[in-house]
Amino acid sequence: MDLPRLLLLLLCALHLTLTRVLSKHIDHRNLFTQRVCCKRQSHFVYIGQDISGSPVSVDVGICRSHCGGAVRPSHEALQQEYSKHSSMLEFLRSKKMRTRRPTPPESPEPLNQLPSCGIHxxxxxxxxxxxxxxxFEGPRDVEVIQECQCDVKVNQCIRVPALKTYYSDTPYEAVIDVGGCSRSKGAPEGFSCVPTKFDSALVETPNKVDLIQTVSACELKESCYRVPYVEYYYEIVQHGDGVKEEKLKEIDVGRCLGGCTTGKRCLLRSPSDPKICHLWADRESSSCVPQGHESHSFLNQHGEIRTVHSITSCLCQN
Structure with missing residues (x-):
């Protein structure tokens, strides 16, 4: 066999080998992590009592990635561990002492165990x-997670799609993109990616038409922030020649949105994952209220001077 044909055969064999390796370690990994490592798990939440007085709990679900991650203690395990101590203070002290002790180095991750959802x-x-x-208090809307999947992390503050199904399993079932805001990791301290502009969608029901609020834009804002809120009024304008004209006056009166909290709620965090909090404490809460305002005066249809105040800024107030 001549040299060129031999080199061609070697290159073909090398190409096939690389293709199999890449498909095994990349394509299979992506498919595996998206469908297996990221799964919906049951998460029951008590929402109140029904009209008969019976307690109502709903499986709202939770998305958890479990492949290659640290094993999280279950709720039952935490209850058993707490029951061994005479008080919550002793339980916290025991946890604190255990986290101070040097832990042996963890064994290397098995080669066949894939990381959950990847780094990004x-x-x-x-x-x-x-x-x-x-x-018993009236109807309540409960959001239930149906499916989970590995999605790419977004560092910018942008509006992201969020599909929600209303009136499922009925002739009035409707899927609406209500939208949401990305979890911006690069945001400055104290800022969050929050909705600043809203829209609406109509959903037909057997009794009436429901108006669903949707998110149309997001921005980086502090925890307490102002959003536009436009109101319209009729204004009478007096011209120099004595002619009166009725015009439509638009005023952005604004609204204060967001939550204000002080202090740290978490009393006990997981030693393996600091993002997980096992014990929460009550925290002082304050409301997001207007800080500054400006006045808009105009002549209304009845010839009277009307003054409308609009919000210019918001702040947290106890």
Missing amino acids: QVCEPTGMRVDRVLL
Whole structure:
């Protein structure tokens, strides 16, 4: 066999080998992490009592990535561990002493165990369902996670799609992109990616038409922030020649959104994952209220001077 043909055969064999290796370690890994490592798990939440007085708990679900991650203690395990101590203070002291002790180095991760969702991905819900539950206090909408998948992390503050299904399993079932804001990791301290502009969508029901609020734009804002809120009024304008003209006056009166909290709520964090909090404490809360305002005066249809105040800034107030 001549040399050129031999080199061609060697190159073909090398190409096939590399293709199999890459498909095994990349394609299979992506498919495996998206469908297996990131899964919906049951998460029951008590929402109240129904009209008969019976307690109502709903499986709202939770997205968890479990491949290659640290083993998280279950709720039952934490309860058993707490029951061994006479008080919560003793339980916290025991936890604190154990975290201070030097821990042996962890064994290397098995080669066949894949990391959950990869470095640049996060396990997030891909489908939500809104169930209306009739409680003793009245109807309540509960959001239920249907499916989970590994999604790419977004560093910028942008509006992201969020599909929600309303009136599932009925002739009025509708899927609406209500939208949401990305979890911006590069945000400055004290700032969050929050909705600043809203829109609406109509959903037909057997009794009436429901108006669903949707997110149309997001921005980096502090925890307490102002958003536009436009109101319209009729204004009478007096011209120099004595002619009166009725015009439509637009005023952005604004609204204060966001939550204000002081202090740290977490009393006990997981030693393996500091993001996980096992014990929360009550925290002082304050409201997001207007800080500054400006006045808009105009002549209304009845010839009277009307003054409308608009919010210019917001702040947290106890």
